[in-house]
Amino acid sequence: MYPPEIVMPMKQDITSAGVEELLTPEDVDNAIKAEGTALVFINSVCGCAAGNARPAVKMALQNEKTPTRSTTVFAGFDKDAVAQARQHMAPYPPSSPSIALFKDGNLVHFIERHHIEGRPAEMIAENLKGAFDEFC
Secondary structure (H helix, E strand, O other), X not given: OOOHHHHHHHHHHHHOOOOEEOOOHHHHHHHHHOXXXXXXXXXXXXXXXXXXXXXXXXXXXXXXXXXXXXXXXXXXXXXXXXXXXXXXXXXXXXXXXXXXXXXXXXXXXXXXXXXXXXXXXXXXXXXXXXXXXXXX
8 A cells, every 4th residue: 555645646636637536435336336427547656647647537528528427546545445446347457547437337438557558648538538429
């Protein structure tokens, strides 16, 4: 588990864009299972989260169509919430960072870490915007 003094600025980076933290398994279930669409971003301390994933999520949320709810959990910190989110993301293996889009409780789009590493934030954001346009 990472110390709070390392994690909190990284959480703040994404929550300052209006993304809601999910801190418990119940929070995760409620967000995902609710009617509408839910973005679930598994945040991380790695460089690809800082340089690619977080900026991409923030850019994508500027799209005309956006999810009903935009949420985040933090790998290596919000242990139980992350574990619950990952259960909903099967059959994909655990991956952080990663970005999932659910519609009416069903996983409809998923971006794994290997689709984030080495790709510019703009490319990831365009991928998300396409999913928002299709499902939101």
